[in-house]
Amino acid sequence: MEVAGPSFLLLILLLLAPLSVHSTPPPYLSPAIFAADYDDMLESFRIFVYGARRTFKFKSEAESLFLASLLGSPFVTENPSEAHLFFVPFDGDLSERSVARVVRDIRADLPYWNRTLGADHFYASCDGIGFGSDRNLLELKKNSVQLSCFPGSGGRFVPHKDVALLPAGVAPAGEGEPRGLSSNETIEHLAYARLGAIKDPGLVHRLGGDPGLLIESEPSDRETFERRLAMSEFCLFDYGGDVSWIGDAMRFGCVPVVITDRPIQDLPLIDVLRWQEMAVFVGSGGGAEGVKRALRGMARERVERMRGSCVAASRHFAWNRPPQPLDAFHMVVYQLWLRRHTIRYARRDWS
Known part of the structure; x- marks a missing residue:
């Protein structure tokens, strides 16, 4: 039986091509191995x-x-x-x-x-x-x-x-293509979060008091939601909270910040993606100040590289x-x- 799919050469070009305005390396643990294995999977x-x-x-x-x-x-x-x-x-x-x-x-x-x-x-x-x-x-x-x-x-x-x-919960391909910021756009928020993504009401209250952070219950429409993601450097998620929109966040270059009190061993695509280059993991013990300190202490070059990696990897999150x-x-x-x-x-x- 013949299985239709991208050729090996096309797949290599697809994986190595930059997908954002920032030049970033492919977000894979091993791009060449992934390409070869994926092609073999399609055939066999x-x-x-x-x-x-x-x-x-x-x-x-x-x-x-x-x-x-x-x-x-x-x-x-x-x-x-x-x-x-x-x-x-x-x-x-x-x-x-x-x-x-x-x-x-x-x-x-x-x-x-x-x-x-x-x-x-x-x-x-x-x-x-x-x-x-x-x-x-x-x-x-x-x-x-x-x-x-x-x-x-x-x-x-x-x-x-x-x-x-x-x-x-991720929008299918074609409903807003993966992208970073265009040349005439600027960051409006250090971080964005939806209420369902953070379980601790006290943490929500303390984070919400920072003018650089935007926390809201639900955007008024899809266009507003996508603008929130594109105009924020980071998107906040509580491990165990609502993570249905993590792929959407990555698609618009909003780096996931996962608040957790223990190592996470069930990340999606953990065998494929370099999550340390696409997400920030912050312990819950430091509270709101610990979260903000971790984000504001990151070098600008690293943040931009992570945003590009998120956009590149987001195609894999669409059903x-x-x-x-x-x-x-x-x-x-x-x-x-x-x-x-x-x-x-x-x-x-x-x-």
Whole structure:
């Protein structure tokens, strides 16, 4: 089967081309490796979906978008013998006991689970599932890749195995192209925040008292919202608050500032992007003064470089219908490709 997609050379040019008015290096951990792997994924990756003709109800829009995009993509195969990974979909409101029954039925009806005890399987669960005592649930949690919403529920995301779904709130490509400031525009605010993005009312009050910071409940319209983002150096997010607009912030060059009291291990595209060059992470212990001190202490050259990196990476945060190369759907699939199970068993070993 031939999978349509950008050629390797075109992809390299796409990744290395500057996307903002500021000349910045590509925002990837390794641009060349990413380009080669992505091209290989488009040509080779195959996924078998259990119960593909069923309708599933998920808790988040990102989960629904992922499954709809997957089922319409060339990655899906009806021949499980050629699949690299197997997708186990189940309704988002199922109890863990019911999820265990789903796995039990799969292992009883078909041989693929038992080859690796689920290590070449993945599933979507916005809140994540816990470590239960049932063998089927334990193997699913321990061995299979979990697609979780960002930010993940405490203790239910396994770093280096699980994948954080990109938020579904980002405007699709074409609804305001990625851009930095034009030559006749100037920064109006040091930082911008929407109320739902910061959970601590006291912190909101203290930050809101600074004339350089703009915090509001909701912009009056989309155009006003985009202007807020483009005219602000930083956008404030509380880890655990509303992060649905983080991709929009990056698209307009507003550097995400994530307020957190612990290391974050479930960042979207953590295997691909150099987040330290695109976001600022500030401890919550310093309060409002700590946040403002961290932002005002950054060198102008670094801020401009980060803004450019944000704009360059923002294309990967858009859920397009239908999917487009390098968008959120393809980047989630790419992370699954990186986690594909590499051990292939001869038929005689499991038949």
